Amino acid sequence: MKKTFESMTEKTTFEYAKAMGEKAKAGDVIALTGEMGAGKTVFAKGFAKGLGVKEMVNSPTFTLVQIYDDGRLPLYHFDVYRIGDPSEMEETGFEDDISGEGVTVVEWADRIKDLMPEGTVWVRMFKDPDVDDDYRRLEIEDTGD
Numbered sequence: 001m002k003k004t005f006e007s008m009t010e011k012t013t014f015e016y017a018k019a020m021g022e023k024a025k026a027g028d029v030i031a032l033t034g035e036m037g038a039g040k041t042v043f044a045k046g047f048a049k050g051l052g053v054k055e056m057v058n059s060p061t062f063t064l065v066q067i068y069d070d071g072r073l074p075l076y077h078f079d080v081y082r083i084g085d086p087s088e089m090e091e092t093g094f095e096d097d098i099s100g101e102g103v104t105v106v107e108w109a110d111r112i113k114d115l116m117p118e119g120t121v122w123v124r125m126f127k128d129p130d131v132d133d134d135y136r137r138l139e140i141e142d143t144g145d
Contacts (some may be wrong), residue, residue: 013039013136014046021050024103026073028091031109031116039136040107043123044077047105051075059107064092070076074102081108086115119143 007013020030030047032040041059048057051071060066061079068075076097083089089112098104098117109116125138 002139002141005140007039007134007136008132009136010039010042013138014024014049017043017046018050018136021047021103024051024073026101026103027099029117029120030106031100031122032105032107032125033110033138035127038125038127039143040125042107042108042141043138045123047103048075048077048144051103065094065097074100076102076104077107078104079107080111081088083108083111086095086112088143089115 053071123142
């Protein structure tokens with residue numbers, strides 16, 4: 001199933017992601033793709049808020065993964081921008097996290113596409129400064145049942 005969502009503000013993108021987080025269930029994997037500045041971290045923050053995470057959510061660019069366990073489900077937030085080879089993910093516990101009792105959000109997921117499980121929800125984010133500097137188009141594809 002594919003759908004498109006258009007946002008004119010960061011707040012709207014955040015709220016859309018928050019609504020997705022409110023519906024998330026254990027085992028869900030959300031793959032975020034898009035160029036630098038497309039809004040992946042804004043989306044991750046909104047999603048975390050929807051899970052009830054109270055901690056400050058930041059992109060784990062240098063640590064690769066940040067775990068938030070103060071929401072209704074654990075959130076495993078990966079940023080794989082610095083991954084040079086998908087085999088590096090073995091050291092992060094990625095395989096255990098995506099099959100665990102929490103929800104996984106992966107920024108730059110296209111870099112480890114072959115490791116993403118069946119049923120991953122892909123959120124592809126696009127900017128279009130010709131429309132507006134804050135405009136974002138999100139294409140959401142749920143590859144699960």
